[in-house]
Amino acid sequence: MLRVIRQHLLRVLFVLLTVISLWYWNGVMCIKNDDGIEQAKAMYYQPKNTVDVVMMGSSHIHYDIDTGILWKDYGISSFDYSAAEQPLWITYYYLREFCKYQTPKVVVLDLYSPALRTEDYQYEWLLPNVLGMRFSLNKLEMLDVSIERNRIKDFFPSFAVYHGRLNELTAEDFLYPFRSHTELVNFKGYKPVVKAVPQTKPVITQQASGMLSIKSEIYLQKIIDYTKEHDIELFLIVTPYITNDDQEAIYNRVKEIAQMNRIDFNSTNYDYDRIGLDFDKDFMDNSHLNYSGAGKFTRYLGSELKSRFELADHRGDAAYESWEVNFNEIADYVKELKK
Numbered sequence: 441m442l443r444v445i446r447q448h449l450l451r452v453l454f455v456l457l458t459v460i461s462l463w464y465w466n467g468v469m470c471i472k473n474d475d476g477i478e479q480a481k482a483m484y485y486q487p488k489n490t491v492d493v494v495m496m497g498s499s500h501i502h503y504d505i506d507t508g509i510l511w512k513d514y515g516i517s518s519f520d521y522s523a524a525e526q527p528l529w530i531t532y533y534y535l536r537e538f539c540k541y542q543t544p545k546v547v548v549l550d551l552y553s554p555a556l557r558t559e560d561y562q563y564e565w566l567l568p569n570v571l572g573m574r575f576s577l578n579k580l581e582m583l584d585v586s587i588e589r590n591r592i593k594d595f596f597p598s599f600a601v602y603h604g605r606l607n608e609l610t611a612e613d614f615l616y617p618f619r620s621h622t623e624l625v626n627f628k629g630y631k632p633v634v635k636a637v638p639q640t641k642p643v644i645t646q647q648a649s650g651m652l653s654i655k656s657e658i659y660l661q662k663i664i665d666y667t668k669e670h671d672i673e674l675f676l677i678v679t680p681y682i683t684n685d686d687q688e689a690i691y692n693r694v695k696e697i698a699q700m701n702r703i704d705f706n707s708t709n710y711d712y713d714r715i716g717l718d719f720d721k722d723f724m725d726n727s728h729l730n731y732s733g734a735g736k737f738t739r740y741l742g743s744e745l746k747s748r749f750e751l752a753d754h755r756g757d758a759a760y761e762s763w764e765v766n767f768n769e770i771a772d773y774v775k776e777l778k779k
Contacts, residue, residue, distance in 0.1 A: 476523025480572025497550025520629025
């Protein structure tokens with residue numbers, strides 16, 4: 441009898457050691473990328489049902505929307521759940537994933553990516569879009585519509601992608617599994633950059649509508665339908681950048697879709713002056729705002745959100761302490777960047 445018990449204990453111990461080893465080495469080897477991967481990972485660490493506003497879409501979200509300001513100035517508990525050049529079919533599955541863990545009141549959806557690229561399969565920035573999401577049926581469905589079968593091995597499973605990192609591991613990688621929980625619970629997705637690159641202010645004259653790909657239009661409608669089914673307010677936006685006529689034609693088509701579905705759409709490329717953007721100081725490149733520009737745009741967006749939707753002010757509530765920490769961490773990080 442004692443022998444049988446010992447054998448069972450050894451089996452349990454072996455399983456535990458295997459699970460712990462897999463957890464640890466996955467944390468060491470995984471790609472630490474804040475153009476989507478860390479944003480997706482951090483979502484799982486947010487206190488359950490605390491995110492009132494989730495911002496989704498491309499890197500325009502995590503460069504242009506300062507979650508710290510939304511908290512400090514408006515008491516909005518928000519999260520930048522975005523990834524570089526994220527196509528709408530991935531956003532749709534991100535939304536489904538998000539709603540497993542949160543009950544957002546508002547989804548703010550950036551429409552830059554479908555205006556930038558019209559291909560049905562987009563691989564250049566696909567890794568930051570898929571590596572952060574945990575394995576699930578939802579992820580498999582997302583991969584199925586995002587990757588052609590002959591290329592699946594380049595993106596799944598995650599361990600197959602990590603092998604090339606062996607020669608670049610640092611001490612930080614080996615500490616990451618133990619530090620990630622504390623870091624990610626306070627991380628709300630925003631990525632501040634302080635460099636300034638002067639831009640030429642565009643003049644928008646496009647009146648035509650069209651060029652939105654069929655696949656993008658299908659998944660935009662899926663997102664609209666999903667939010668309606670789950671009683672979530674959807675706010676479609678275009679964050680300010682150096683736009684062009686081809687992209688504006690696509691936004692005009694998005695505006696038509698929004699009107700047909702009776703949802704809000706705001707292309708803020710028409711609001712440069714109202715936002716107060718300085719084209720010599722507020723951009724990090726022709727597509728993204730820097731920290732200064734993000735502050736101006738975020739305050740503009742915060743006012744828009746408060747005027748359009750009923751959102752609670754959670755400042756002072758202990759359950760939302762991580763947003764206060766997030767604000768302070770952003771401030772400290774920017775101070776270091778400016779040294």
